[in-house]
Amino acid sequence: MLLPKKGNIPTPLDVQRKRLPIYQAKPQLLNQLRQLPCAILIGETGSGKTTQIPQYLYEAGIGRQGVIAITQPRRVAAISLAGRVAEETRTSLGKLVGYTVRFEDVTSSETKLKFMTDGMLLREAIGDPLMLRYTVVVLDEAHERTMHTDVLFGVVKTAQRRRRELNKVPLKVIVMSATMDVDLFSDYFNKSPVLYLEGRQHPIQIYYTKQPQSDYLQAALITIFQIHQEAPPSHDILVFMTGQEEIEALARTCRDISKHLPDGCGPMLVIALYASLPPAQQLRVFQPAPKGCRKVILSTNIAETSVTISGIKYVIDTGMVKSKRFNPDSGLEILAVQRVSKAQAWQRAGRAGREDSGLCYRLYTEDEFDKLIPMTVPEIQRCNLSGVILHLMALGIPDVLNFDFMSKPLPGAIQAAVVQLELLGALEKKEQQVTLTALGKKMASFPLEPRYAKAILLSPDFSCSEEVLGIVSLLSVDTVLYNPPARRDEVLAARRKFISSEGDHMTLLNIYRAFKKVSGNKEWCRENYVNSRNMGLVKAVQAQLREICLKLNMKLESCGSDTVSVRRCLAHAMFVNAAELQPDGSYVALDSHQSVAVHPSSVLFQAKPAYVVFNELLHTSRCYMRDLCLVDAEWLVDAAPEYFSRKLRHAKS
DNA sequence: GAGCACTGC
Structure with a gap:
């Protein structure tokens, strides 16, 4: 997406490859990698490790029985690296060399070198926790420590051990990093040797x-x-x-x-x-x-x-x-x-x-x-872990609460995630053991935050799956609204016709319905200050979610103009994020009893409804609720009677 | 009456 135009470099590819600093080290490197089950590879930028190591392994016949996976934190990187390596191997992309990212799978049965996002490998692991289709997993850019990479560390380590125990084809793990916190990586992977590669960084x-x-x-x-x-x-x-x-x-x-x-x-x-x-x-x-x-x-x-x-x-x-x-x-x-x-x-x-x-x-x-x-x-130490914990449970990790993270999250964060997942009905606690419920298993099959997955799974009970799928897809992208500050008045005027007194979710749904009515017309998007690119993404997300629903044999209905059903469904899925209007006009979040305010970007900013559910709390100058939906108190109580008998009593006293 | 870095399934 954001690649600068390359100049024409006339140097032949094989000459370029041999000029890379890594080329000198190839024989020793292969010798070591052949023997080691795990290796940490430290290389400065420009060493050529990401494009060369997979080719070296393949050429040397290491891991030929299966596929070599190379993970990247970002989509663009996975796609462009695959392109580069396909070029160097003089094959067309999708044959020997391919890539898999969300919404795009350019691989075939011939693919042996597969570049992918770390999130994609993690999602694949749900159906295949031993990662049996891979013989080598290369975790690149490990120093970035994204949430997905950190979870993968534990998942590949577990898969490697289990495969050894079960006498399956061994799994080789190569961790590639650019920084110096080598000991942390090496200690985690059973004191694996660290191999250093020279870079080509200028002073x-x-x-x-x-x-x-x-x-x-x-x-x-x-x-x-x-x-x-x-x-x-x-x-x-x-x-x-x-x-x-x-x-x-x-x-x-x-x-x-x-x-x-x-x-x-x-x-x-x-x-x-x-x-x-x-x-x-x-x-x-x-x-x-x-x-x-x-x-x-x-x-x-x-x-x-x-x-x-x-x-x-x-x-x-x-x-x-x-x-x-x-x-x-x-x-x-x-x-x-x-x-x-x-x-x-x-x-x-x-x-x-x-x-x-x-x-x-x-x-x-x-x-x-x-x-x-x-x-x-x-x-992993800075974010809400409910999605991670649900994912680990779905992978069948036995003792999730003591999962072997390279850097342990705060104990409170894991506890908070377990409590959230219990409230959503995804987990059950029995005699100090947490187990995944049937609902939790279904929730994990969606690439969504658990509460959004819950909303979708509840939607057939309210006959509004089409609407909830739309709303959840809208919430999955950054924003579909385009707000150039210089044209504030025009934006407000254009948006007025979509505004719903029932809140931001319903407003977004109105925009999406209008967008679909004009079949995504670009001119319409411009006139209405709607980001057409992100709207396109919403459509892709919705298609993916719908397919998962169909696999789960869900009945997908539309409730038409009955928006009450949609709001009831949201209230049932998001009751933990409920807030109550106080006599002084302020709001209190019912879960934490924290004083919160309606974010001024919300369509409910001036409305002051008695009860709302919200998507998230964000603390900037104050503690703001963002994306609100008007709900009835009875729906909340109906959704979680026990929980609210506690919370509402507290709030009133 | 505010303002939101960056990724990803």
């Missing part, structure tokens, strides 16, 4: 500030213009910042200042980069600036891993990042600006040295750098 000069900076934005501005006055105009600058608002504000300031620079100072092209930008605007970062003009890119952490921009000579690192944290006690997600880790600071600096030597200006002192935490806290 980067690091500069720190002499004094701590109280205003990193001001410091960034000054640094940008200092570099601009001194460096040749072909040297591009990449600035790491925390979010959209901050980036757009600094971009405006830079553009204003660059108009009034003294003679001799060249022009400057300032480009903002963050994930919620439309793809066409994101692609602008790859266009070279006009001759004599300097490119300055102001980016979020999207440029740390997901988007690679060539030609960056200077990196400016504010040392800050916006990230989500999860509090298991309150069930609250907190989105806040915080300091980066050392590993993250190095990752950012590395973006300056991809083609040539580079420079990195850290807008903090060396002393402050020393105090940063060494590694970013892995996602």
Whole structure:
């Protein structure tokens, strides 16, 4: 999706392959990999490990009885790597080399090298916990520690052990990482040997500030213009910042200042980069600036891993990042600006040295750098675990509560997940043992958060499956609403006709129904400020969910205009996320008794209904409920009588 | 009357 156009490099592929640093190490590497059941491979960027190792294994006949899987945290990476390796092996994609990501499977019975997202391998494992179709699993980018990779660590380790015990074909596990927390990986995989690969990173000069900076934005501005006055105009600058608002504000300031620079100072092209930008605007970062003009890119952490921009000579690192944290006690997600880790600071600096030597200006002192935490806290320790626990149960992991995670989640987080899953009826606790219920098993077959899976599974009882499938699909994508701030009034006017007094879910459903009525007409999307790309994704998600429903023999009906049924169904699935209006006009979340507020983006912002269910709580300036649905108190009590006799009594007292 | 980093099934 976001790949810069490649220049034509005339060097033949086999010559290119032999020039990679890894080529020198091939014989020793293969010798070791052949013998080891598990290996940790540390290689700097540019070592060629991801494209070469799978080919080396295949050429040497290692794991030929089955398929070699190579996992990636991101779809684009899985797809483009598969393309590259197919090219190098002179085969067409989908034959010897293929890839599998959600909604796309380019493999065949001939496929021996299969690139896939880590989430995809995890999902496959539900039907095949021993991963018998694979002889080798390569977990790439392990240092990123995504939730999926962390769960996979345990799943492959278990599969490997079980296969040995059952005398099945052995499973080889290769963990590839770019960083130094080698011991953690090695210890986890039974003290596996660590193999190091030389990289092709160019030297980067690091500069720190002499004094701590109280205003990193001001410091960034000054640094940008200092570099601009001194460096040749072909040297591009990449600035790491925390979010959209901050980036757009600094971009405006830079553009204003660059108009009034003294003679001799060249022009400057300032480009903002963050994930919620439309793809066409994101692609602008790859266009070279006009001759004599300097490119300055102001980016979020999207440029740390997901988007690679060539030609960056200077990196400016504010040392800050916006990230989500999860509090298991309150069930609250907190989105806040915080300091980066050392590993993250190095990752950012590395973006300056991809083609040539580079420079990195850290807008903090060396002393402050020393105090940063060494590694970013892995996602598994920062998120709600109910989906993970359900998934592990579905894999038949015997003692889920003591699952062998590489980094243990907080005990409270696992407990909170178990409680949630019990309330949803997915788990049962019997004599200190948790078991999966029949409902829980069905829930796990959906690629969804457990409560959304529950809503779908309940929907036949209310004869509104079509509607619930639509709503859940809408909630699965980022957003289908397009809200350009400059055209606020037009957006509000266009949206008015879809607004439902019953809440945000029903409003979204109205938009989706209208979208389907015009068969996804692009012009209609533009006129109504609807993101047509994400709407397309909604359709794909819905198709996937519908297929799972059909496999489960569910009866899919539409309730037509009977929206009460839909809201009753949502109330039954989301009763844990209910809030009650208080006499003073505020809201209290019934589960945690926490004071919460309606997010101003909700269509119910001014309505003040007595009871609502909400999708999520997000703590920013206050604790906000997002995406609300109006419900009746009786429905909630009906959904979980015991639970609410407790909660409502507490709330009233 | 707010503002939301990034992925993924």
